[in-house]
Amino acid sequence: MTENPSPRLFPIVNADVALFTLDDALRLRVLLIQRANRPDPGGWALPGGLLKPDRDDSLEAAARRVLADKTRVELPYLEQVATFSGPHRDPRGWSVSTLFYALLPADQVPAVAGSKTESIAWVDPEAPGRALGFDHGLMLPRALATLRAKVRDGALPLHLLPSHFTLTELQKASEAILGRPLDKAAFRRQLKSSGDLAAVPDLFVRGAQRPAQVYERAAGYRFGDGHVRNDT
């Protein structure tokens, strides 16, 4: 990799991603990677990497590429959180790092794998249980707060679920993000009146109890209405 020819004049630019998903027990988890390369080899951090102007069309594209490189996962939902900057946050010099959060459907978790040299871990975003490198210890709470604000404002975390799901699953996903229980009746009332979901006719999940109606996203609904725009 080429060294920055004049680190004093041109900061390092990279993209970091907080990739959220749900574990088997429908608890919120975030992906950490044990770094193989300089700086800080062996340290845990959010997946991230340098922007490559010759390959990336935007910071968002860079985030997507980094994620695909490190985890073999394509296309999760991605949204910008904030940009961190400063002369000392990266030991290589003055750096700028744009943080994204991403949502991965729970049924795609097994597809995430480390590389030969890097191992991965899914951890509780509120208690990662390890010190994170760079300023990622500040980034993670920010990413979580951004996601929470969105769900608190009524957005549905459909990107954490398969394309078909039950209302109870959706409620559990929302609760996992918000970190507090929600009222079943109120939750369903809101969904009904919003019209964001559509019941899939005659499709039910069966168990040792009353079958649960399966739903899917209604025609026009998007989690990310407030878009992250780049370039023209």
Place this chain on the structure above:
Amino acid sequence: MTENPSPRLFPIVNADVALFTLDDALRLRVLLIQRANRPDPGGWALPGGLLKPDRDDSLEAAARRVLADKTRVELPYLEQVATFSGPHRDPRGWSVSTLFYALLPADQVPAVAGSKTESIAWVDPEAPGRALGFDHGLMLPRALATLRAKVRDGALPLHLLPSHFTLTELQKASEAILGRPLDKAAFRRQLKSSGDLAAVPDLFVRGAQRPAQVYERAAGYRFGDGHVRNDT
């Protein structure tokens, strides 16, 4: 100014600012600058400039410096909006630009002046009346939306007002940001119960009507609770 030695590998990094204030009629206005330098001399744009790693400690500091250079105004309230990026948004090459919005107290507007070579304009952020350079035509609505979301969530735009103000002035400021009228009774109820403001004893604004109580920020209140962090 030094040329970027390898624009293909190291993007241009800069900071842009949407500086909001209120005009005499308490309407929301944003500052535009007519550029003197390359690229796009003579074009109108949000004030902005290149990050200087040898002088700036963060992107926010860069935004503050740029604003001070171009307008002779120090210390307005500053908050990060988003980062825009792409190979073509700046004709000089692959660029990254972090957008901030800033709030300037209405009584400091006269302090803003153009330089010998650059003129300024205060315009309606919803109808700037000119085409903006780069992708600033996308940035401005984003900055306004971020500010609006904050006020809609109950934040008080105290940074648009002098340190002492009446409740009517505060209501007008909120209305200017939101772009819609608010109910006087409801507005005041909220303020009372929040405890964010304190009446200044025996201080009133007099006019050809009942005197208006003067208020100030209560001890612990901050507009920017959700902070923009940088470096460690």
Place this chain on the structure above:
DNA sequence: GCCCCTTAGTGTCAAAGAGCAACTAAGTGA
């Protein structure tokens, strides 16, 4: 000095919404 005009500030009521609890519905498995 009195009245009118203007803006400051409060009280009342209805509609809407959030939280809580109890209830019914429909399947499995003993």
Place this chain on the structure above:
DNA sequence: TCACTTAGTTGCTCTTTGACACTAAGGGGC
């Protein structure tokens, strides 16, 4: 057939929000 579990609904209360009418207190015209 019955107990158990989860799905889904109904009804209530309490709080919040918006609309609107009202009172309060000054200045200026006459």
